[in-house]
Amino acid sequence: MNHECRECGKPASKRCASCTLSTAWYCSADCQRRNWIEHIFECNPRRNINTSDYLALAVHKNLFPDDPQTCEDFGFARAFSIENRSSLLGLYIGLIERLKISPKKIRQWQVEGTLVENIKATFSTVPAHSRGRYYPWFLRNQWVLDRRLPRPRDPVDEMMMRGWQYVRGGPNTDTPDEIAAEMSDWSEDKQACQLLCNLILSQMHPSPELAIWVTFGFCACHDEEGERRLAWVYTELIKFGKCTFEELYHAYHTSALTSLFNSKGLTAQTEAIPHLEEVLKRSPRVFHSVCYLKQFVLAQGEGAEPIPSVTLDYGFINCIDEAETSRLKDLYRQIFALPRARADLMKLHEACVQGKLYDYVGQLVKFQKRDKKVFKRLLKNPYPLPDV
Ligand SMILES: [Zn+2]
């Protein structure tokens, strides 16, 4: 029988003697040694696996370590942002692969508490122009490994602090932990308002992955430009002080956002967004299922299930496998991307409640001949319900 070397793929005739893994074949001792970084985790090593092994694997694969103790010991846990963690990994790659410091040695430094000094000592032996870009990053960000240095604020905390200042109506002395503790007793509606404020005060707006994308009416906006226009309305209210947090919360909680817009002189801006009033009229509790359809279709990330009303109303219940589900999803995605003059949120809703989805969708998208039968089956729903 022919075997492939795990490391280089060439024909292999030697198998790892320490374990019974049927795939641990090697062409040479050299390849076996090189593969050990990965194989140690599935073999029966004669010593315990420690954080230096996880660090070696991370460097070898150019992936962040996933072992919690390794993240803790080598600064990945403290580095919080992707940018910082990538730079930190780049630093270890330089040390291990270019400067040939063994992961074992690096772990020893860490255990002795001399990691920072020894990293500096190692790089100081290299001419400045060949130290790469991660070492200068490290010199600016030594707090990642040195716990005595203050850690810059986490951007997510920063965002929460900005929102909290608005909630309090004045300077804020609470820490992120205190804020989180206080908010944990809040109602879902109040927390939703706080989240909107955090985003708006950080010059962002909700995306379809968030529930508040629906409940604050962003689902009514036809495109990104429309969403920015609505975000601007909330900016006027929140950032430029047209209303207090309590006013906003009260309006949201009592389905009265439209009246709030009108009372603050924002009628012209909000009327320019078709269907916004219709969507917000019973928010945050009741929405046409078309709003959730749009959210389901536009949110990033596969594998999520639509809520039951979307499943029934928009034909996902008719899909016999995942391939059909994603086909139907793609079809709706295509419709939501059409110019507003052609595809209208409420017209889709009306077609749905009249049981005419296939006809309506067929006017917007030209079905291939062979797709007609499939979509005719998929776009069926139980409407209109018979009169009783
Ligand atoms: Zn080999």
Ligand SMILES: [Zn+2]
């Ligand atoms: Zn083995």
